[in-house]
Amino acid sequence: MDIKRLENILSGISVQNVPNADVEVVNNTLLTMIGKGRQGAVFHYTNDICVKVFGNEEDCEREYYALSLGQQTTLLPRVYAKGKLYIAMEIIKGVDLREYLQSQPLTEELSAKLIDMLITFKKIGYERIDHHKRQIYLQEDGSLKVIDVARTVWRDRVYPYPRKLINSLGKEYKEVFLSHVQALSPDLYEEWQNFIRMEELSRHIYEIILKQKSNKKTLKKLSEKNLIVDNEKKYVLQLEGLMYKVFKEEWIKTMLARGTDPEVVMEKIDEYWDKREQSFEKNYPVKERSKKNKDKRSRRYEGYSYDDRKKDRHHSKGHHDKDRKRHKHEKDKKRHKR
Incomplete structure (x- = not known):
């Protein structure tokens, strides 16, 4: 491939990120988007x-x-x-x-290929193995290809089972797929079911926290159900991440329903869960974890720190923050004059 020619052509394309929307594109080339x-x-x-040109x-x-x-x-584009x-x-x-x-029907053969895809993604180091069905392509020879994999890496909190894929299949095919998983890989099926139960309980706990005063007995009973696993320590971090995902998802819905900007509280939520992670690391020192996990964690954040995420959120709010500060300053000046 002639890289210089390619880059010369791409110099006529401008892509700009837009908060909570698709990118804006200016294309002064003959290339078709x-x-x-x-x-x-x-x-x-x-x-x-x-x-693919990025913002x-x-x-x-x-x-x-x-x-x-x-x-x-x-599985992936070359x-x-x-x-x-x-x-x-x-x-x-x-x-x-x-x-x-x-x-076409969802056959057991196709389900087997989807399971193999998920296992492969876990083996190669993806933190999030989940994909929507529209991102998975069937080839003429029956093999699978997957696009848009950026969000599979550098993730500190993910759903620990293929939630997006399962839900995107729809109610009918969801049940068919899970029945195939149960038949083809019973252990994997049980693991997914465990996480699905965790998610349901997490949402239940969120509703209790949001709507009622703390009911210690109820929360204790629900929490004990979450801890009925063969290896408690193995699931601690995954449960933390699952709780975070559910809480953040439900909190955004709550803020939108109240007419409040959810971005205002997102940073505080992230800070809270970062403290929770630090607490876990204190209780389970690095020496107790495998070198593989340690290397994976350091690689995950290479080039993308928590501070970077805060900067991204800050920039995504753009001029709205400046406008709010200027408006507040003007109100303070008027109040002072009075």
Whole structure:
């Protein structure tokens, strides 16, 4: 591939991130835009190659890292080139799982391939193995390909089971898929069911905390149900992450229902859960954890710290924060004059 020619063409494309919306794109080239999302826009380059142009370097690095982890598998697009704000990769053809299931049944063979995909993603180091069915493509030979994998890495809290995939299948196919998992891999099925129960209990606990005064007996009873596992220590961090995800998700819904900007409280929620993680690390020192997990954790945050996340949230609010501060300052001046 002629990198200089590619970069010369891409100099005519500008991609800007927009808070809580798809990127804004200015395309002064002859390349056709295939689609766009929150992180970037994808352009058709050749019959076999597309180029994803990002709004910032962080998102580009993140997706490149995720793609690089899976280059030895057959599940991800092949990467041909990378720049500061772009990745040139294989165009994924075929039919996405969402379209496929509109006319074809979910067979046990297909479910087996989905299970194998999830296991492979866990093996190569993805923190989040979950994907929506529209991101999974069936090829002519029956194999699977997956797109948009950036959010699988550098994640400190995730749902520890394929929640998005399962729910995206719809009620009917969800039950079919889980029945296939139970038949093909009973241990995996039990693990998922455990996390599904944890999520349900987490939501129940959230409702109690939000709507009622602390009922210690009820909370204790619910919490004890969460601890009925073979290896309690193994699930502590995963349960913490699951509780965080549920709490944050439900809290955003609550804030929106009250007409409040949820961004105002997000930083405090993150700070609280970071303290919880530090407490866990104090109780279970690094020497008790495997070197593999230690290396994985340090790699996860490489180039993306908690401070960076706070900066991202700060920048995402943009001029709204400045406007609020200026408005408050003007009100204070008027009050002082009086």
